[in-house]
Amino acid sequence: MNDFVFGRFQKRDTFFHRLDPRLKLFTMITLIVLLFFNYPTWQETFIGLGIFGGISLIAILINRTSFLALLKMILPLSFLLIFLLLINVFFPTSGTTMLWFTIGDLPIYLDSIFQTLKVLLRLVIMLSFTLILTESTSSIDLTHAFEWYLTPLKLIKFPVSVVAMTMSIALRFIPTIGDEITRIMKAQTSRGVDFNRGGLLKRSRAIISLIVPLFISAFERSEELALAMEARGYDPYAKRTRYQIMKFTWRDLVMLLLILGFLTLFILYRIYWMLPVGAFFTM
Amino acid sequence: MGIALDHVFFTYGKRKQAFLALDDLSLTIPIGVTTALIGATGSGKTTLIQLLNGLFKPSSGTVEVLDYIFTKKAKYKKLSLLRRKVGLLFQFSENQLFEDSIIKDVMFGPLNFKYKKDVARKMAEDALKIVGLDESYYDRSPFTLSGGEKRRVALAGVLAIEPEIIILDEPTSSLDLEGQKMIRELLSTFKNLGKTVIVVTHDYKLVLASCDEVIKLQHGKLAFQCRKDKFFTLLDEQELPDYYKLKRLLTKKEINLPYQELSSNEIITVMRKAKHE
Numbered sequence: 203m204n205d206f207v208f209g210r211f212q213k214r215d216t217f218f219h220r221l222d223p224r225l226k227l228f229t230m231i232t233l234i235v236l237l238f239f240n241y242p243t244w245q246e247t248f249i250g251l252g253i254f255g256g257i258s259l260i261a262i263l264i265n266r267t268s269f270l271a272l273l274k275m276i277l278p279l280s281f282l283l284i285f286l287l288l289i290n291v292f293f294p295t296s297g298t299t300m301l302w303f304t305i306g307d308l309p310i311y312l313d314s315i316f317q318t319l320k321v322l323l324r325l326v327i328m329l330s331f332t333l334i335l336t337e338s339t340s341s342i343d344l345t346h347a348f349e350w351y352l353t354p355l356k357l358i359k360f361p362v363s364v365v366a367m368t369m370s371i372a373l374r375f376i377p378t379i380g381d382e383i384t385r386i387m388k389a390q391t392s393r394g395v396d397f398n399r400g401g402l403l404k405r406s407r408a409i410i411s412l413i414v415p416l417f418i419s420a421f422e423r424s425e426e427l428a429l430a431m432e433a434r435g436y437d438p439y440a441k442r443t444r445y446q447i448m449k450f451t452w453r454d455l456v457m458l459l460l461i462l463g464f465l466t467l468f469i470l471y472r473i474y475w476m477l478p479v480g481a482f483f484t485m
Numbered sequence: 486m487g488i489a490l491d492h493v494f495f496t497y498g499k500r501k502q503a504f505l506a507l508d509d510l511s512l513t514i515p516i517g518v519t520t521a522l523i524g525a526t527g528s529g530k531t532t533l534i535q536l537l538n539g540l541f542k543p544s545s546g547t548v549e550v551l552d553y554i555f556t557k558k559a560k561y562k563k564l565s566l567l568r569r570k571v572g573l574l575f576q577f578s579e580n581q582l583f584e585d586s587i588i589k590d591v592m593f594g595p596l597n598f599k600y601k602k603d604v605a606r607k608m609a610e611d612a613l614k615i616v617g618l619d620e621s622y623y624d625r626s627p628f629t630l631s632g633g634e635k636r637r638v639a640l641a642g643v644l645a646i647e648p649e650i651i652i653l654d655e656p657t658s659s660l661d662l663e664g665q666k667m668i669r670e671l672l673s674t675f676k677n678l679g680k681t682v683i684v685v686t687h688d689y690k691l692v693l694a695s696c697d698e699v700i701k702l703q704h705g706k707l708a709f710q711c712r713k714d715k716f717f718t719l720l721d722e723q724e725l726p727d728y729y730k731l732k733r734l735l736t737k738k739e740i741n742l743p744y745q746e747l748s749s750n751e752i753i754t755v756m757r758k759a760k761h762e
Contacts, residue, residue, distance in 0.1 A: 385580070386581060388540050388575070389575045389578065389580070391540060392538050392572075393568075393643075393646075394568055394569065394594055395597055411583050415582065415583045418583075418628065419580050
């Protein structure tokens, strides 16, 4: 399934590819959380978004992510955007002050446009951060990173390694299931199913002829895999060693200092330069 | 009107990840006989048969199937007509079953091709009869069947649409001896009916017993195309199944065994007869 390429791990040799996945995950989550803070004025909001946009642009250039890939990820959002714009225009939030013009009796506020723009920029920046993370980190590394963060939960007997194994198997099987979908679709197509045309009823029947065999084979596959793992001595609660040991290098140190520095600056700014604002995480 | 490929290229993927599956392939598959398509995995066999069913279009060159001519740019609105004429049984076809009863699953094809319900049922019943599944199976769930029986149901699903050309992708793989025998018998039924059959297979026993023509692909190119008896002489001694080793040995002594594999008792009879003559 070549359609799944966007956001998939890309084998390249960049600064980000060589970073510790745990640090990458931490950096991304920190940046996204900070991205969603609110500011009292539009001016500050857009300066803030500009800074985050700049960061993501630099990261995209370093990671050599293709802008086309990003664009293809963003395009499906255009529908959401139009919807959002309409909502914002017709139902302006309280406290809107900047009247732009009126259509008949309907006042159009500049705030509505800014609000939509803010959400759009936030989404685009967030998507570019996630794209950089998934392109530069293999799914295995990512699950290792998750596992590492979940380690404290072992204290309350949470099966961390089992969850991590489940996650990595699930990720590993996405392309396989994709191939399976193609195969079943072809088989049904040659039996006269048309997946692209026909009314609702016909299409839903076509989908059933795809879904049922897909689920059955997925269950069979999982059963086989479970048996094969057991046959080769898999014990979910055994202590695991790792083939690749995650090491902390100078790159990680640089990245860690950068993100901690940014975080400190952000906190200082919130405390000293800005009045506290009630709503932190609203869109 | 037949099946012909003319300088066909086919590539999977684009640019760096491109994989050339068919490389300037030209051949004609005869109508009314059974043709075996052999070759190592990755030689382009499955790609070729998917071209014949209109599932793919060639990257360049022309593919002619009955009255359809496929080129890179050809556009057909109604491919369903071709798919009714060219029945394709996929490898591991048992994975395509999805209805809650066997008869419904076999009727699925005819109904898609707009046959009325009672006609479709009749077609399904006939097809199930050909593959040797009787009435007691009709209302059973296909998921309760054994692997070999599932394969039969899938095959019936293809036969039910009464195709002019039948393409089978490795029909004997992972079947037990009984299942393999069923496939060989089916192939001879098709032969008697004068159907055009294309069988993709690694099973030389099947080729020697049931096919007339042999096409071998290698790295997406035509390695050779010949009649079965010629193929029989082309094979190395170690590639031959035991029966055919014996046949080759006896041919030198001017005793001719048929291609259809005989039981040991029958072989003894043939040899005794030869001795008397």
